[in-house]
Amino acid sequence: MSKDKKKGNDKDIGSREQFEEHVKRLKLSDDTLIGLYRTMCTVRHFEYMADKMYAAGKVHGTMHLSAGQEAVAAGISLAVHSDDYLINHHRGHGHFIAKGADINLMMAEFIGKDAGYNHGRGGSMHIADFQSNNLGANGIVGGGIPQAVGVGLALQMQKRKEICICIFGDGAANEGVFHEAMNMVALWKLPVLYICENNKYGMSMDVERATAKLPIAQRADAYGIPWACVDGNDVIEVYDAMKIAVDHVRSGTGPYFVEALTYRYFGHSKSDRNLYRPKEEIEDWKQNRDPIMRFTKHLLQSEIMDEGQAQEIDNQAEQVIVKAVEFAEASPEPDISTLLEYVYA
Amino acid sequence: MPEISYLEAIRQALWQEMKRDERVFLLGEDIGRYGGAFGMTHGMLDEFGPERVRETPISEAAIVATAIGASLLGMRPVAELMFMDFVFLALDQIVNQAAKMHFMFGGRANVPIVIRMPGGSGAGAASQHSQSLESTLMHFPGLKVINPSTPYDAKGLMLAAIRDPNPVCFVEHKILYKTKGEVPEGDYTLPIGVAEIKRPGRDITVVANNIMVMKTLAVAERLAKDGIEVEVVDPRTLLPLDTETIIKSVARTGRLLVVHEACQTGGWAGEVIASVVGSPAFDYIDAPVRRLGGKDIPIPYNRGLEKFAIPQDFEIEEEIRAMVTGKR
Ligand SMILES: Cc1ncc(C[n+]2csc(CCOP(=O)(O)OP(=O)(O)O)c2C)c(N)n1
Numbered sequence: 117m118s119k120d121k122k123k124g125n126d127k128d129i130g131s132r133e134q135f136e137e138h139v140k141r142l143k144l145s146d147d148t149l150i151g152l153y154r155t156m157c158t159v160r161h162f163e164y165m166a167d168k169m170y171a172a173g174k175v176h177g178t179m180h181l182s183a184g185q186e187a188v189a190a191g192i193s194l195a196v197h198s199d200d201y202l203i204n205h206h207r208g209h210g211h212f213i214a215k216g217a218d219i220n221l222m223m224a225e226f227i228g229k230d231a232g233y234n235h236g237r238g239g240s241m242h243i244a245d246f247q248s249n250n251l252g253a254n255g256i257v258g259g260g261i262p263q264a265v266g267v268g269l270a271l272q273m274q275k276r277k278e279i280c281i282c283i284f285g286d287g288a289a290n291e292g293v294f295h296e297a298m299n300m301v302a303l304w305k306l307p308v309l310y311i312c313e314n315n316k317y318g319m320s321m322d323v324e325r326a327t328a329k330l331p332i333a334q335r336a337d338a339y340g341i342p343w344a345c346v347d348g349n350d351v352i353e354v355y356d357a358m359k360i361a362v363d364h365v366r367s368g369t370g371p372y373f374v375e376a377l378t379y380r381y382f383g384h385s386k387s388d389r390n391l392y393r394p395k396e397e398i399e400d401w402k403q404n405r406d407p408i409m410r411f412t413k414h415l416l417q418s419e420i421m422d423e424g425q426a427q428e429i430d431n432q433a434e435q436v437i438v439k440a441v442e443f444a445e446a447s448p449e450p451d452i453s454t455l456l457e458y459v460y461a
Numbered sequence: 462m463p464e465i466s467y468l469e470a471i472r473q474a475l476w477q478e479m480k481r482d483e484r485v486f487l488l489g490e491d492i493g494r495y496g497g498a499f500g501m502t503h504g505m506l507d508e509f510g511p512e513r514v515r516e517t518p519i520s521e522a523a524i525v526a527t528a529i530g531a532s533l534l535g536m537r538p539v540a541e542l543m544f545m546d547f548v549f550l551a552l553d554q555i556v557n558q559a560a561k562m563h564f565m566f567g568g569r570a571n572v573p574i575v576i577r578m579p580g581g582s583g584a585g586a587a588s589q590h591s592q593s594l595e596s597t598l599m600h601f602p603g604l605k606v607i608n609p610s611t612p613y614d615a616k617g618l619m620l621a622a623i624r625d626p627n628p629v630c631f632v633e634h635k636i637l638y639k640t641k642g643e644v645p646e647g648d649y650t651l652p653i654g655v656a657e658i659k660r661p662g663r664d665i666t667v668v669a670n671n672i673m674v675m676k677t678l679a680v681a682e683r684l685a686k687d688g689i690e691v692e693v694v695d696p697r698t699l700l701p702l703d704t705e706t707i708i709k710s711v712a713r714t715g716r717l718l719v720v721h722e723a724c725q726t727g728g729w730a731g732e733v734i735a736s737v738v739g740s741p742a743f744d745y746i747d748a749p750v751r752r753l754g755g756k757d758i759p760i761p762y763n764r765g766l767e768k769f770a771i772p773q774d775f776e777i778e779e780e781i782r783a784m785v786t787g788k789r
């Protein structure tokens with residue numbers, strides 16, 4: 117049942133035939149594929165804009181950007197239903213955007229405005245949208261992993277069809293609650309899909325220096341949870357694995373664990389001089405393994421879209437982000453008179 | 462005397478003590494090449510090597526527990542929790558284990574560990590990275606809680622903390638890291654549990670900790686121009702708390718205000734006030750005793766809200782004026 121493709125290091129994007137065969141097997145229409153491309157472009161523009169705004173002094177607090185990891189977010193969102201529950205971690209912009217969050221409200225929250233998802237209380241690290249079952253990002257590494265047990269338990273007790281998706285990083289898998297949660301979720305056969313987004317580092321800590329045995333996903337074996345470890349920069353492979361996982365979880369047979377191997381481009385957070393990884397490594401991932409570049413090549417090669425369309429979609433995605441910034445900047449700050457609000461329900 | 466920052470003062474203490482005592486080692490997240498989230502251990506990996514600057518996975522409970530275990534065999538670990546907020550992940554080990562071991566084992570076990578943790582708001586890090594939890598840690602006998610406000614105090618107290626045979630929570634403030642002050646280059650320790658009068662004055666005693674000491678001193682400077690003389694007392698250590706220095710000060714000034722960034726409810730101001738009003742200094746009190754703590758809210762992300770979540774200079778000033786003049 118378990119498979120470990122370990123394709124994260126594969127520079128070869130694969131042949132046209134393989135790609136076409138793969139998308140045919142998965143029954144993905146051209147429109148769907150172009151949608152994936154659009155989602156990834158939107159996430160990328162959001163993150164680069166966030167970085168630019170930070171540099172321009174428009175962002176007060178901290179942020180964790182996911183540029184380079186867009187295929188994971190896009191692949192997940194295509195495999196799940198829009199009303200499935202999401203428990204996110206601190207590097208969560210991409211997952212929220214892919215799941216259909218309102219980008220204006222995200223951007224407003226990012227710069228701490230009252231119109232933002234959290235009325236400016238949370239910022240980048242805590243974006244949540246309870247109306248669309250996004251149960252929030254977390255500033256405590258690993259903090260959401262055991263909460264997913266509770267969400268899964270409620271779904272089971274309420275006999276519902278939705279599932280819970282819980283996303284966290286390679287570093288988070290070393291918190292003790294990770295193991296407590298894996299045991300409980302397996303014991304009670306809860307409808308939870310755990311996704312470990314392994315971007316090779318937890319802050320400055322290389323996953324190989326932090327983890328006694330890789331892949332991380334093999335830990336699921338200890339709890340009898342089926343797992344997969346996939347190339348997180350190949351959006352189709354991500355989707356393929358997520359679809360299998362989601363079907364399994366939704367069938368009521370219990371949890372599933374997917375590890376997606378990917379890479380972050382920006383520093384860990386606002387203050388990071390990248391001293392812990394070679395420049396060549398960053399460049400290699402950007403030049404040779406970029407998820408958007410790889411997918412674009414396939415879509416062009418298979419004539420699913422042409423250069424003009426690719427450019428147009430990218431421009432449109434950028435415009436969405438530019439508009440979101442306009443919206444956010446025009447929104448008022450939270451009023452100081454509301455300082456004591458929202459503490460109790 | 463050289464002027465160095467609060468952060469450099471602590472680093473100097475760690476560095477010098479690691480040179481002096483080979484039992485001392487550091488452990489924590491990203492403390493190696495990265496130098497720690499705030500740069501505290503910058504350069505230490507090269508100097509002391511990965512064995513004594515031991516980077517850990519993201520596992521706070523195990524970080525503190527590892528320090529405890531190593532200390533039982535005579536090591537002197539200094540653990541870093543990247544943000545004070547993460548102390549809760551390690552609190553079982555700190556409170557149920559480290560704090561009680563000496564007592565439970567009939568005085569036969571020592572746990573000489575230091576747990577460093579930067580607290581405080583002001584960096585836009587929102588509710589889970591900005592708390593001031595020093596009051597919480599005061600509640601556990603067996604622990605010591607140190608909370609320096611100046612580079613000089615920070616170095617002397619860090620050296621004392623490492624040499625102390627008990628578990629010590631060393632609470633730093635991230636906004637103080639860059640503030641500068643005179644610090645002797647050599648070895649010196651300050652006694653744990655002794656407050657310092659940072660500024661003498663006859664009209665009112667203001668007890669404040671870490672960043673609030675700086676704010677209160679600035680306010681005192683302004684008020685002096687209007688003839689109001691503020692005595693600023695910095696406890697420096699919250700557990701044990703030097704109530705004697707505070708009580709004597711209030712007996713002289715007749716007025717007491719306590720200022721801290723931690724949420725007001727359940728904050729350490731209550732402890733100070735209870736000690737004073739229950740002491741002979743009560744007879745000298747001329748005005749209602751007051752406290753000014755952080756608002757009882759989680760720290761908000763938005764810059765404006767974040768600022769007003771904790772006592773501001775003008776609020777401290779207004780409070781002192783009202784107490785001294787009796788007019789609100
Ligand atoms: C309990 C806790 N410990 C430490 C941190 C500081 N911190 C924030 S993110 C991070 C790295 C997390 O790595 P990973 O889980 O791999 O996620 P990534 O940032 O790589 O997406 C660390 C150490 C924290 N926020 N919470």
Ligand SMILES: [Mg+2]
Binds near residue numbers: 285315317318319
């Ligand atoms: Mg990571």
